[in-house]
Amino acid sequence: MSRDMNGSHLDHLFSNSAARLDRWRDLNAKAQRWAAEARAGKSQEGSAPVQGALADLRAMEPYFAYPGAQLLRAVDDRLADGDALGTARLVLRMSNALLSGSYRYDESEWDAADDTSAEAPDRLPPGLGAGVRRPYFETLFVSPMSATRAASVCQEIRQLRRPDDGLVYEPVLVGSFEDAVLATILNGKIEAVVIYDGIPFASKHDANLLRDFLAAYAHMDTYTGVSPSEIGIKLARFIANIRPELDIYLLTDRKVEQLAGDSAASDIRRVFYEAEEPMEVHLNILEGVRDRQATPHFDNLKQYAMRPISTFHALPIARGKSIIKSNWIRDFGEFYGLNLFLAETSATTGGLDSMLEPTGTIKVAQEKFARAVGADHVFFVTNGTSTSNKMVYQAVTKPGDIVIVDRNCHKSHHYGMVLSGAQPLYVEAFPMTEYSMYGAVPLRTIKQALLDLQAEGRLDKVAMVTLTNCTFDGHIYNTRQVMAECLAIKPDLIFLWDEAWFGFARWSPFLRPRTAMGAAAALERWRDDPAAQQAWDAQVQELGAQWDPKDPRLLERQLVPNPKAMRIRVYETDSVHKSMSSLRQGSIVAVRDEDYDHHVSAFHEAVFIHASTSPNAQIIASLDIARRQMELEGYELVMRAIEVALAIRREIAQHPLISKYFSVLGADKMIPPEFRPSGFSDYLAAETNWLTAVKALKDDEFCLDPTRLTLVCGTAGFDGTAFKNLLASKYNIQLNKTSRNSVLLQSNINNTRSDVAALIKVLLDISEGIEARLRAEGEAGRAAFAAKVASLMEDVPNLPNFSRFHDGYRDNPASATTEGNMRTAFFAAYDEDECEYLPLMNPALDDRLKNGPELVSANFVIPYPPGFPIMVPGQVIDADTIEFMRKLDVKEIHGYNAARGIKLIQPSTISGKSKG
Template identity: 60%
Template structure:
């Protein structure tokens, strides 16, 4: 039964997920309504036939209801068809099927129950068991699946903490597609005897499986299928059932992806209990559970935290409203104690340690540290722990300021590398790999490669540029095999839970490199390339070659920081630092010192608990939440760019505008290009140097006459829409796991209203209004300042000014500003600046200067200021520039102070006092 054309585009769309499925059901409902009113029955039949295939991959509506739908259609009962479709759509929308037995009955007409749609604070509701689905891969004939599903349901017990519905498939293709399309699946049971091909003749299934590298010649063993599914959804618990030598299978090192192996004709109850235990393991939140228990205990507090237990709040006539606003539990769960089951964040040995271990499993790391001061602190911890004074780190000049300040704290010397510019939009992209390799090769030529300890990059950037993390690390390790990589993924933590984006995360790439290193073919690939390159190949050849590292020499050292609060359900400032470092034992002591340096000795208990709970959520439902966030982003892109009125003044930039063609080697254009399919999108993710995070949307507002800051303010003050980042002529819109289609509708309605106002203003204002508008747009979109690159550190801050590398003593530059007598101020428009730029002496910055927007440092301490930097500052029309006071001017290091750099100061004569 082939899939009909209307259904295929949605399912075959890249990142199609819950929203696409909901749209398909709504289409079926529309067709059922039309048929019941005497409309075209063929349209209903086509929609049902297209939906029937992929619905087999979901527990609800299940085999029974789908059979009832088909039967009603077969006998031409339009009224029954409409009633059934309506019942199913309502149950799917409200998720009532998880708790309401009547939703599973084809004859149910409702019992008046109201689905639990509101948070529990809006009223009392009975405790409900969380619901999930278990995929059963079996060789049993499809005719026997209803009976087999009934047997699984008989295993349910009232004492079970969770309830699950079996989903049965009979082939590799169907198992793979179910795993991809059904976010409710939390466990998989793989029996032997299944086939390869789906029993459905559905081209879209072929496209999905082929795009992920599955082919019919592959091994279709149960263990091989387990590896396929684990690669797609590593959070899933996998169980194997075999009627052969289960002892040998369980002892196979390749079986490490399986939670347990069962002999197929016994212990079915044990399998059921194991499934529940596996989900319970992910559900458990060690710190949060202990915090809840602590809050219910009668505690006498004799420590320095008056709000603990809430007495000072609820007994007060003056601040009781704070307690009523936040609720009693917030105060009952507060304490500055680290005993009584609460553990210490600085020296975790109990439930915080267990919570961090679970987070490490979830993120694919060896270890994870919880941080309660934001990822700014995570970055500074990592830099301070891993770098020593005099070490060189290759750093993206446009990275978050925490990295720059981390270099100051560590005394390390940043070797700044530049990202590709996007001058038209006053923003930078990411750093090309050639630029990074050139810096390493220059250091090697100077005999300084041993001093380069770290590569420090932002992935993904504010604006959504994603590195090919595996390629960057492999090629850099080919030049220096013991490099440390620090990837700031503050805004990208959710990517771990997408099978498409995971490969582009630090931990995802590190795990792939680790697996490649174990492959015997890796050594052969390295030696083959070395033979082709020959001895001492010129830099030009190395820059153009995709280098393969020597797997025998690699010391894999990867660190990843995530602002958990920016992409998961954690309270603000919740961060995680993930580690995969074979040499961690050599830096563990100083890492602890860095934690002691930066972490508060009074961490927020609620924040730690939210980190624990956010991990639980992402392990159990993150896959579906992230898929929905990406669908939301696509809906916004389509609604803005395809609306005749909105698109006249606003545009969401595609990958073709955000990533230059030379970095899209696969030829990928954009996610929404007509004809885009899984294969092309995955090819781009695997091959291209840079990709665009689909959840980041750069909305150009300059074409409507608004600068970014102005438009951000308008959205917030007038329409209650909040955005974070702006540029000269754009704002950044993000979708996340919190967004809904209603949010999309609100945004689109607002943009349509604003576009309509611009339209009316131009129509009613006459020629002058049009001239003024075009002049404003021209100023924002065409008369844009060139983006300044980092120039160089002044020789006073360089140990070897003649080297090919450009690192400098940023710490020395930073502390130069502490010498008030050694600094001077010159106003930006003072002719003295122009004279010194032409004739000298050098203008040397005494501090960081960071305009918001765009938010990157255009000056760092010790940097020589150039004409392009001054020109850029003079054209800036933003109000917020960190490190610059317009009334005083630029803070510079005086020439005579520069001349004294490195010379010891004369010691003051000791003062002696006569003994009394």
Template identity: 60%
Template sequence: MSEVLQSSEPSRLSNVLVAASMRADQWRQLNATARAWSFAAGGPNAKGLHANCQSQFNTVLLIEHCWAYPGERLLGEVREALDRGDAALFARLVHKISAAILSGDYRRDERVWDSGDDLDATALDALPPDITGINEKPYFEVLVVTPSDPAQWQRSKDEMRRMRRPDDAFHFAVVHAGSFEDAALAVMVNNDLQAVVLMDGFGFASRHDVADLKEFLSRHIRVDHSDLEPGSLALTLARTIDAFRPELDLYLLTDRAPESLAGSDAAAVLRRVFHYVEEPMEIHLSILDGVNDRYLTPYFDNLKKYAMRPIGTFHALPIARGKSIFGSNWIRDMGHFYGTNILFAESSATTGGLDSLLEPTGTIKRAQEAVARAFGAKRAYLGTNGTSTSNKIVVQAVCKPGDIVIVDRNCHKSHHYGFVLSGAQPYYVEAFPLTQYSMYGAVPLRTIKQALLDCAAGGKLDRVKVIDLTNCTFDGHMYNPRRVMEECLAIKPDLIFLWDEAWFGFARFNALHRRRTAMGAAAALTARYRSAAYREEYEAWKSGRGEVDPTDPALLDERWLPDPDKVRIRVYQTNSTHKSMSAFRQGSMMLVWDEDFHHVEGPFEEAFFAHTSTSPNLQLIASLDLARRQMELEGYALTTRMTDLALKIRRAINTHPLISKYFKVATPEDMIPAEYRESGLKDYGPPHASWAASAEALDSDEFALDPTRLTLICGAAGFDGTQFKGMLAERFDIQINKTSRNSVLVQTNINNTHSDAALLIKALADLSREIESRLSQEGTLGQQVFADRVKSLMTDVPDLPNFSRFHDAFRDDPSGASNEGHMRPAFFMAYEEANCEFVKLNSEDVDRRLREGPEMVSANFVIPYPPGFPIMVPGQVITADTIAFMRKLDVKEIHGYHAAQGIKLITPSKLASRRASSVQ
């Protein structure tokens, strides 16, 4: 299996996504070659193996300077052993380093930093804890960018090491870089970095001979060469690092007046400015303090303290402290299963440091402030009822009855119910269809702009309040939020954007994904519109066009710019933290970047009160606090690793000679029509495209595909999605969430490992072999049956129904081009049985009414799973394509539809009476 995942792994730096993974592979390969050389010492193959070791070791050294471990001293001893031909010593040292890198022992065990003989595992276990040398404190690395002579770097490291104190909460090691390029490389590849110390005076060009360094850096780092003057290079590097890894703490050591520099806008990204090295211990303490700020989990830390206190509980929560469980004759096993901590940490109190989720003033307030900092938001709210509730909170907070919301018809049902609750009128816009997979993509920008122009033409643009979109979609379609918001704000500069990023919360911490996030776009546009450069750009653009006319159809095809004096950045993002981070089920976050939030704060609090339980789960709140800590401290490493793993799975499946006959992971070319992939990108990374080109496509294309979400096509194997999902679970213990008619969705996350990938690949290989064996033994008839099954799944797929329209009874202007409707009254009409009727799906009555009328109007939401979007909403006119789609559905779960009753409709008489009253 490892050969499947690692086959043809590129050795060039620019050809890999995660250089740390390439580094580990190179050390493992060197270890194997060194062992072979050691075994062959004195034999005929020794000379060739020695040469191979020299070549591989030189390759390893190309980027080894980016990490503190193993360091110059230990590497020097490896080089000496190699040069004098000591195969045994070379093999031992290489094994030591390779094993430490793979296991992470260098973070815990001081001995792996030295060249001395290793203790074996049994000897280590026999030693008292105080002399084992194992350090259980969290470990990190600090990058020092300095103009000093590299010959002095080891001395500097030793001096920093001597500053360690027993009461330090963490311990760190130092890695040096002598130039802008070397520092940028280290920041990109070293996942252990938590802080960067910049010492004025370093140069730009790398000191190392890495042939494709510039190509590698160009993926994420854009350098304005006008900022590369010696006096500004350190601040330019600081801004560059902050843009790429905003979680890192940045410190500047300068001999220029630090007092004036510290107060400048240029120093805003710095945590602290020092006057060169006059206070080395202060630098040491500042580094630890900066990491501690991210490590602190205010709510979780206090909950642990609360659990250890001798509390007498006289509130309505018998489970608290566990006495009702451990003292029970019948449910004592509950306590044994869950343990004491979860019971001791339960309470319905909001005092004693536990705080109130509804009116936070203490630990929850501080936790929410930390979330806002970590995720790049102005404000953050914690949700304990899932993102379904978070979406309803935001919709109800920013919408009132009569407001128009331009919304993807295929968004999660919580948005639709939010419109019912708020009285907002949805204007449904359609995503591009992927009929072959029975799924939709995302809504083209041109479609969204057309909806805005239709509202403008009907005199309703002032009522358009929100644009509501899912980013990224269940199937991995990522919008270009900067582009969407900029072009829509050119038409209406005060629009609110709600981005449902339920599956995308992790994206903040991954440089590939961050460029496609709502908060990332909000920050970028805010800075852009406040800059003098943008004002000049806008004035030049405006001089050739005049004022923006929101009814001008040219807006559809041209890139118009918002007026910087009128535009307001108003962005809300919801994320299901539990879906992509280490939080308990239903843990959610609401992130806010709204320049006019002072107008919304009151309604937002009311909506929060309306939907949030007065008895929130304390463990959920604590897990959200911890999820934030983890992502701030290791999110970069975890998200890049999971992305790399997903790409290896994709490559392993699509290039396997047998598996690829029956299974395929859909590529960006398969999932995104060419007109929305302006770059022409077909798939990520070599051999399809360079990583620099892949990153450029993520910057520029209208839509991109999240590489961590793998649509695995199973129809060519004769399995529908539901059948295949069940088979994976029952036979191979592989759990899958989402399915379509002929596919399942495999989503990698920060929990997945290479072993998980191997399990999946092995299952697909086993199934492929079974299919091959069965077909070879069956006759022509059996093979035709299989071919017919594949054809029914892959070719004879039903067309996907678009939203038709709201019935005239629920529209203010039935003759207008805009298609918003009053869904709330249609929804509540269904509460009265007399207002409703039922028709059987396959009855002649349905076909007759489609031909002759009266129109059939849905009384409720009808949502089949899969595909999981509402094919009917209250007040919608039901058309022939919707009926045809329902008749071809072979899924068992259809919310809002019961076959025994039929389709629930609003009666024609009720529609006529409502229409008559509205006309009057």
């Protein structure tokens, strides 16, 4: 492994493909410089810089099919001959092929000859010439063979191709356990892995730091003593933990019948007897990838659009004739294309599956999505994650149930509890007052709420814990630890993780363990491990089987659930359209609930209540397509999205002028140190290396989503809303979340490095404008600017916590916990005669705060930003909340009528109403 590859560069950890392409650009630049010097007769360093760049690159290349050993040998030969021009031509062609991806379909790119019009090497089956495009991927073969034998094996594999395969793959051959892991991490083009049993463990490459990283991240050191007869299965398990979407095949000379039935081989798609016909392996590789490539609903929709159908149902837009033949709206059809209308039909006419009772292609598409995200069930939702959340509340909670919920979660959760009658017990996130935003809820706070209910004998009333993962601003929970410690207190708790912004994380090996489904799978594996029972027994020895919920040790130590009593009951909602290639409103509910059968009828009822009887077939198709893309290239796309975010951080921090006015907040600013025992501070910090970042992602109570960047603009004299509007109106840069003095930038699978360049140029333009204005305005202008910055960065309102529900909306006002009957208060506000309004600046409001009677909110009041309720129905409004509202400078406040004031429930109404 080269020095650079073993360095502390985080982009090499999070986006290996980009790091590799950077090295190829460097090699090309040096080769072109050498060629230019040779033409001019001024060569001073000769080929040394090219050879150095090639040496840095060479360590990665065995893990990729292109350019391969033959082309690299051709470069070596030209370097040895001192052929600067020939070297430059070949390196340029190889670099361009990698950047454009042309090697995937243009056979001439694999030829070392300068004259690429010459006959290409025999890489395609008969009847298929260059230019025939078929989906391309790479297959990793893990076999202890010599380099000479490897070349002939590659050729034998290529000769298995047939004209009707439909797909084409290139082999990547490695010879050890460690090399297989490296290839899986580095090469996003790999879609299948073929493991020959009996491979050695250690790589021949020098990769000490990477070994440390793997040991820290995945306990790779536990594999070093594995016997040769077991190493193939162990490697399959390891690769499945890194990239669960890959198809893994094992070739062995053992009793394959027994091995295929072993639960230890559950990650292996098929086991082959090593001496069997290689064509069977080839066909299985293709079948596995085709299975992920298949999009049953989208494919059915395309076929439906090709059928000659006459429509006599209530959907005039179907088939598009009312549009294409129109004198006035024909441009609508020209803009969107005829297929949009040919693929439209009424849900009750037949031809396409039903969303409400899927039995055909939608059912299969949902099953494929469940496999992709590691769930038992997935339900498609075509009206957003707001509806997904309400479905879960409707299905698994009932009137009187208590839900422990982050007060700062999306409004759909609050409305979901109004609909189901569940009572929220709000728990508070840690504040980031300087930036007018909240973080996430500490685990200690959640445990305290559960233990308080246990102390009062009401733990049985708790149905669910609801948290947002990750938060709008990028705070990610340690989901496994949260669920484990909560299950230690109540073993049958249901968890709803709102991952509207985090669906992409499934395809990152670093982020997946922090997703709801990833953590649920980890808990299941832990429960099956004998060590789990040992940990429980040790805890019983210390705390007793029936602990005192007021024992302070319960908050201080990490609690262990009883593996024999705990249930895995996890629901995850994803806005697929927010991080994958889905149309707006495309969402899913992912279920991994061992007691789902108890709720299956209720869940179907919730679907009937909330799902449209006329779902958009195009949204369903886009969910199908989004799953296909992520299963086949999500790993690489997510890595690139992370690399884009790291590039933005780096360029802003390093630019001498931009960094004067703008900065991206690191973990040290957004997560208090007590929640970061790893010591991780920022992705750009000098002390940060692979191991620090990985330890933070693995162990810290909270970590930051690397794709989300909080850009501070208050130091440039802009409030968040004004800066957002400036970017949109003048520079065509769009974003949606702001705070008083910051905006949120998000990188996703759609972004490129060109987008980074565009953003940096805009920030430079704005910074230069500030500099010019300050020079022109002199001392007075600089003073005014400093005052503006101070008002945005220092004169910030305190962030209010949830106060309490009024006693009239509480089942037990004497309880130490704060849950309330929000549903009753919500519907009490429907009668305008029983409500009153008080203007925000009216002195009478301050008098009521001081002398009573208490102010009780009649509805939800939700400022945008921050986008969560600062008042909910039945809440007693306190002075902190009023002060916060008075200092808000946002124009959009849902539930607040500026002309009339705050809507309140009259005290007489509360005293005269019964709860229920």
